[in-house]
Amino acid sequence: MLVRGLFRRCAWCGGKGSFFTSWYGKADQCQTCGLSWERGYEGFELGAATMGVFLTFGSIIVWMIISVSVGINLLPLLLVAGFLAITVPTVGYPLTYTIWFGVDLTIRKPNADDFAAAQKWLDAGKPSETPGQ
Ligand SMILES: [Zn+2]
Helix, strand or coil: CHHHHHCCECCCCCCECCCECCCCCECCECCCCCCECCCCCCCHHHHHHHHHHHHHHHHHHHHHHHHHHHCCCHHHHHHHHHHHHHHHHHHCHHHHHHHHHHHHHHHCCCCHHHHHHHHHHHHCCCHHHCCCC
């Protein structure tokens, strides 16, 4: 499920784009299986923010380890680290949600209520996708 999240797919069904309608815009449910990403858990976005911190700091730490072991000068080291600090959270924003969705599904398996809500949403023709809502 985490690997699916790394590729911006639904951790549950593998649906392309998961619950994202654009790179930054997201619907309440997965566009393919209808499973809600929050599932009544109001702190979900805190977990996604934590994934963003892991991705950003992780990329900077990996860069610093590589650059120190290779012997890169301080200025290019800091410039690339600054570039990573800006681009990784910007470009990786949807990945933080889909990865955390995979972690959340691993910890809290979806129950019958989650699937019932997903089926209801799919039967209603994905109402959050219609214009004006
Ligand atoms: Zn799905």
